[in-house]
Amino acid sequence: MKSLIPIDKLQIKNPIKLDSGEYIDSCEVAFKTYGTLNKKKTNAILVCHALSGDQFCSEVNPLTKKQGWWNILIGPGKVIDTNFFFVICSNVLGGCMGSTGPSSINPQTKTNYGLKFPVITISDMVKVQEKLVSALGIKKLFAVIGGSMGGMQTLEWATKFSNKVNVAIPIATSYRHSAQNIAFHEIGRQAIMADPVWNKGNYYKTRKEPKGGLSVARMIAHITYLSERALQRKFGRNLQNSDFFSFNFDTDFQIESYLKHQGTSFVERFDANSYLYITKAMDYFDLSVKKGGLSKVFKNSNVNFCFFSFTSDWLFPTSETKTIIKSLNSSNSMVSFVEIKTDKGHDAFLLEEPEFHATLKGFIQGQIGKHEI
Amino acid sequence: MRKNLRKDLFVISKLINNKEKILDVGCGSGNLLDFLLKTKKAICRGIEISQSGVNDCVKKGLSVIQGDANYDLDDYPDDAFSTVILSQTIQAMIFPDKVIKNLIRIGRRAIISFPNFGYWKVRKDLMLKGKMPKNDILPYEWFDTPNIHLCSCKDFQIFCKNNNIIIEKFMCLSEKGIEMKTNYFSNLLAYQVIFCVSKKNKN
Incomplete structure (x- = not known):
């Protein structure tokens, strides 16, 4: 940015x-x-x-x-x-x-x-x-x-x-x-606003960005951009690093890794407040x-x-x-x-x-x- | 340009006046619409079910939507077109009766062409060979044919009478695509038929 x-x-x-x-x-x-x-x-x-x-x-x-x-x-x-x-x-x-x-x-x-x-x-x-x-x-x-x-x-x-x-x-x-589109956007916005770093939109001076919230918003949205069949075809239940479950909350499945990557790479190039404003503009649209x-x-x-x-x-x-x-x-x-x-x-x-x-x-x-x- | 046009489509094109507003239902690759646009300055629209057909049409600069005439004609307002064309398609419709009624609702007239199932060679196939008829315009086997509602010239005339549909014009084509005079034996002699129909009691 x-x-x-x-x-x-x-x-x-x-x-x-x-x-x-x-x-x-x-x-x-x-x-x-x-x-x-x-x-x-x-x-x-x-x-x-x-x-x-x-x-x-x-x-x-x-x-x-x-x-x-x-x-x-x-x-x-x-x-x-x-x-x-x-x-x-x-x-x-x-x-x-x-x-x-x-x-x-x-x-x-x-x-x-x-x-x-x-x-x-x-x-x-x-x-x-x-x-x-x-x-x-x-x-x-x-x-x-x-x-x-x-x-x-x-x-x-x-x-x-x-x-x-x-x-x-x-x-x-x-x-x-x-209604469904608005619902998904609202979850994304709530994720951003629930991030303590967001601080009611005043984070520009702190040198920190609400990356956690924005990345969750992106992960949710990204699922809506794909289809169930494409997800199944690309990832299925494939595991990321080994043939066994880790039995902890690290990344087990490839789909988890993929979504996390989508989230973390997105926050490098996008502003959380912009995400709020632009999703709202889309929600308001009705010809x-x-x-x-x-x-x-x-x-x-x-x-x-x-x-x-x-x-x-x-x-x-x-x-x-x-x-x-x-x-x-x-x-x-x-x-x-x-x-x-x-x-x-x-x-x-x-x-x-x-x-x-x-x-x-x-x-x-x-x-x-x-x-x- | 005419070379690309099926013979029955050329006969249909002669029925169209200059600057008419046309909807071609099941317009395929858009050859008829393209011909009418260029030779009659017609305002052209089309509906086509196949993606490859729609692709060909939009490449020609035609305004064509991908859709199914069985369902999507309901969306068009009354009298939106001067002529609606349905060529060699009615026999493949799931609801031919509903489609015909929609055609004359949307257009001031409808031009409908179809293979005549009363043609003597068609009858011969069944009677002498005891097999489902096949010819150039009915090329399919019984198990893979899209033609689920075939009718004879007479069937169509009876349908129109029973549904208060006016037959404005009736034309017969031979196997070679040449126009034949219509007479009492048309149902036996015509290979393809073209009907111009409209609704009764129009103002």
């Missing part, structure tokens, strides 16, 4: 009014671009990241030294071809990779925001992204794409700024968080409560949609996507929808899924022909 690696940032001078009614002054957006913007500025694709993602969607993440979270999909010659497209990805508002969030310094008090940071929504994140896109001189994006929370942002773009988007590709997502229900929000939309869902995703099951499709059908929208067969669960959108990639590539190619680039 605290790094000397230079990060591209946009300073937004005017205060941004949030859905809560509060304002954020001198908001910063950290972003990364790949490829080149063409002269007519018509080849831009905005990539929206999920809960734990960041702006480094392609190539090697300079902070973690690991491959960008969607490097499998984005790059020269790949499905989202950066030889042709100009890809923009920004760290969300409330995040901890350079964009203004609870770990940022409040310009008024000169200390970290902590819980003084206003509660944000998906729509607030999108407002900030729109400022970035405008600042880059782009009047209309060729496409907005994202999975999970990134899919929520994509849907928000397609409804809030439908005249600034040609193509929207929401993946493994929903128009709202279900169906906006101006007269789900079918109204898409009315007269000229956006070309392509939805993807995955058969074993129980966090955002296909039925959620189908509810959106139903509304889009009733409002005569241009919509394509594909359900990909896989046992990899929600995380499938980040993984090697040949059918998903082939269809996405085909869709993008087909859309290039329909819009002037």
Whole structure:
């Protein structure tokens, strides 16, 4: 998080009014671009990241030294071809990779925001992204794409700024968080808040972070990203270090070790307060409560949609996507929808899924022909 | 472009007016929709059950959703399309009656084509060979066929009469895909049939 690696940032001078009614002054957006913007500025694709993602969607993440979270999909010659497209990805508002969030310094008090940071929504994140896109001189994006929370942002773009988007590709997502989704998030938040180091969000000065709580939150969430079958296939009841039980509470099973690794590696790159704010934003998301229900929000939309869902995703099951499709059908929208067969669960959108990639590539190619680039 | 198009689909395409709004149910790889988009400037939508079919369609830039006509047509509002097409698919539906009623609800008219099970060679297979009929458009064995609701031209006409469905047009195709004149013996002579139907009492 605290790094000397230079990060591209946009300073937004005017205060941004949030859905809560509060304002954020001198908001910063950290972003990364790949490829080149063409002269007519018509080849831009905005990539929206999920809960734990960041702006480094392609190539090697300079902070973690690991491959960008969607490097499998984005790059020269790949499905989202950066030889042709100009890809923009920004760290969300409330995040901890350079964009203004609870770990940022409040310009008024000169200390970290902590819980003084206003509660944000998906729509607030999108407002900030729109400022970035405008600042880059782009009047209309060729496409907005994202999975999970990134899919929520994509849907928000397609409804809030439908005249600034040609193509929207929401993946493994929903128009709202279900009770079960909120429940899992709440357990994660409670785990963080139960960590004594958390100290009501005031831990930035102590040089200690609520790593225990955040890592438990990540472990719980990670189970929801996989499927029962994938867990069984990958780990089964395999033991980690020996052929015998340890008869103590050390790590016996491989699945335990895997989850602990997920937890401990996550806390190295993520801020616990950001986790609270971003999960809350997802929980608040519900397009169906906006101006007269789900079918109204898409009315007269000229956006070309392509939805993807995955058969074993129980966090955002296909039925959620189908509810959106139903509304889009009733409002005569241009919509394509594909359900990909896989046992990899929600995380499938980040993984090697040949059918998903082939269809996405085909869709993008087909859309290039329909819009002037 | 026409070369890619099945003969019955080409005959169907001739029934479509310019700039119509079309839903192709069971659109396969989207060849008909693509043809109608390019030659008739039609506004095209499709439903297809197979992933490979949907993939082919989205690659063509068509708006197609993966879905099952037995269940997913319920989601479409009334009169959303000028024409709804169901080609060579009705015989594989679980609920053909429900599907047909949905087609004429969603579209101002429906174009439905299917292999005529009253065709004389089909009857011959059963009568002389004593075996389940097989031909180019009914290529399956009895045990692996998806065709669970085959009907003859006459069966369909009776169904329409009993359900207050208007037959606006009735066309017959020969084995070579050539249009034949319809007459009293069509049920015996037609290899494939195409019906344009609509609901009664429309305004």
